[in-house]
Amino acid sequence: MEFMDHLHSHSGLLRLVPRRPFPVTIAPMQWYRLEFHMANELGTLLPSTFNLSDIHVECSLLDKSPAALSSHWHIDWQLLLQQGAWDSEPSLQIQFLIRPINTSLPPHLPAHLMVMVSPTYDGDNSFYMLPLITAPFCLTSKRQTANNLVPNNRAWSNYVTQHMYRGFSLPCFDQRYFLIRESWVHGTPGKLWDSALVISDALARQLLPLNLTRPLKVLDLSAGTGVIGLLLAFIGQHQNNTMLDITLTDVPEALSLIHDNRCLNKITYPRLSVAPLRWGIDKDIQAIQAKGPFDVIIASDVLYEPIKFQDLVKTLDKLTTPSTQTWIGYKRRGLKLEEEQSFFTLCHPRFQILDRSLDENVIHCFGWLGPHAPTLTTSLPPCLPHRVTGVQIFHLSKNSPQS
Numbered sequence: 530m531e532f533m534d535h536l537h538s539h540s541g542l543l544r545l546v547p548r549r550p551f552p553v554t555i556a557p558m559q560w561y562r563l564e565f566h567m568a569n570e571l572g573t574l575l576p577s578t579f580n581l582s583d584i585h586v587e588c589s590l591l592d593k594s595p596a597a598l599s600s601h602w603h604i605d606w607q608l609l610l611q612q613g614a615w616d617s618e619p620s621l622q623i624q625f626l627i628r629p630i631n632t633s634l635p636p637h638l639p640a641h642l643m644v645m646v647s648p649t650y651d652g653d654n655s656f657y658m659l660p661l662i663t664a665p666f667c668l669t670s671k672r673q674t675a676n677n678l679v680p681n682n683r684a685w686s687n688y689v690t691q692h693m694y695r696g697f698s699l700p701c702f703d704q705r706y707f708l709i710r711e712s713w714v715h716g717t718p719g720k721l722w723d724s725a726l727v728i729s730d731a732l733a734r735q736l737l738p739l740n741l742t743r744p745l746k747v748l749d750l751s752a753g754t755g756v757i758g759l760l761l762a763f764i765g766q767h768q769n770n771t772m773l774d775i776t777l778t779d780v781p782e783a784l785s786l787i788h789d790n791r792c793l794n795k796i797t798y799p800r801l802s803v804a805p806l807r808w809g810i811d812k813d814i815q816a817i818q819a820k821g822p823f824d825v826i827i828a829s830d831v832l833y834e835p836i837k838f839q840d841l842v843k844t845l846d847k848l849t850t851p852s853t854q855t856w857i858g859y860k861r862r863g864l865k866l867e868e869e870q871s872f873f874t875l876c877h878p879r880f881q882i883l884d885r886s887l888d889e890n891v892i893h894c895f896g897w898l899g900p901h902a903p904t905l906t907t908s909l910p911p912c913l914p915h916r917v918t919g920v921q922i923f924h925l926s927k928n929s930p931q932s
């Protein structure tokens with residue numbers, strides 16, 4: 530019980546997760562239903578202090594490619610139920626209908642669209658909700674969807690989707706969204722962790738507008754979904770600046786999701802590479818060293834298995850020079866203090882370590898909360914207090930050889 534309370538202590542940023550699959554082909558002017566439950570980043574369900582009746586929901590419609598608010602189609606929606614229909618697990622149900630904005634000149638069908646569901650929590654300010662972009666579906670005529678029954682010999686997954694996307698947008702993106710597909714079946718690398726959300730947002734805001742005049746080599750170490758490195762490439766591509774040189778690495782089995790997310794955003798950025806790197810494995814480290822030296826290394830949420838700390842520190846040591854800025858995102862979850870400390874003890878002989886967790890420039894803002902995000906004042910962009918995610922940011926700089 531105490532352990533569960535501990536896990537919940539910085540779990541104020543909740544995710545909507547699809548509860549049932551959804552057909553991939555639907556028709557305009559017809560009502561459909563989506564059902565979700567809510568979980569924190571670990572997938573554990575809601576703490577008892579969460580009050581379902583304090584949730585409000587806004588829906589928006591995105592064109593799939595490029596992902597941007599649809600200018601042809603409109604979505605009507607109703608929030609139906611806040612309790613599971615068949616069991617006691619809390620869930621949200623949304624009923625929605627899609628109609629043309631201009632009825633006298635209906636847009637062409639088929640259309641490829643996505644629904645963005647943006648919940649807000651009005652209870653107190655201890656919970657924030659990450660919008661869900663779900664169901665990339667094909668909007669087509671009624672006659673075609675009526676025939677869209679699943680033949681016995683065809684995979685159900687061709688006819689339904691349970692895809693979970695998160696979208697990032699800033700005013701300078703001209704209504705476009707950078708999308709990341711989460712794939713919880715991929716395990717740890719398939720999730721979008723709080724630390725990556727905080728770091729990607731902070732980096733994007735610091736880099737924009739991108740006016741680099743000399744190359745900056747960035748390594749996103751153990752990139753998971755690829756969110757941080759791919760967002761940097763998306764920004765470079767969007768701003769026509771190719772001075773960022775970006776490498777994403779992870780264990781070999783994690784790389785396919787990074788490639789999928791790269792394709793999803795149509796990233797053709799020329800200076801982007803994705804490569805395997807297992808901590809501590811010399812062959813892998815040497816291959817990545819050849820792409821350096823790196824100006825910046827980002828290691829988001831890599832401190833969770835003390836048994837691997839030695840290999841991780843060895844990897845960081847080999848990939849850094851005294852001019853490399855290394856940023857580590859860390860979230861306190863289940864590690865004991867002495868386990869946490871053992872990472873820094875291993876780093877100490879080689880690195881200077883600064884805790885930048887409460888530096889507002891580093892950690893303050895949050896572009897993942899969507900167009901309906903709560904704002905503290907009208908003049909400020911969406912903010913996510915540090916206490917909600919508990920993400921800590923450490924800056925490591927390598928001691929020069931003579932020091």
Ligand SMILES: C[S@@+](CC[C@H](N)C(=O)[O-])C[C@H]1O[C@@H](n2cnc3c(N)ncnc32)[C@H](O)[C@@H]1O
Nearest residue numbers: 717718722725751752753780806807808829830
């Ligand atoms: C908690 S996830 C964080 C992913 C991503 N950086 C983020 O913040 O969303 C931890 C990442 O470390 C990677 N990882 C775990 N053990 C590893 C190892 N021995 N070598 C390289 N990467 C590893 C996982 O594959 C996973 O992508």
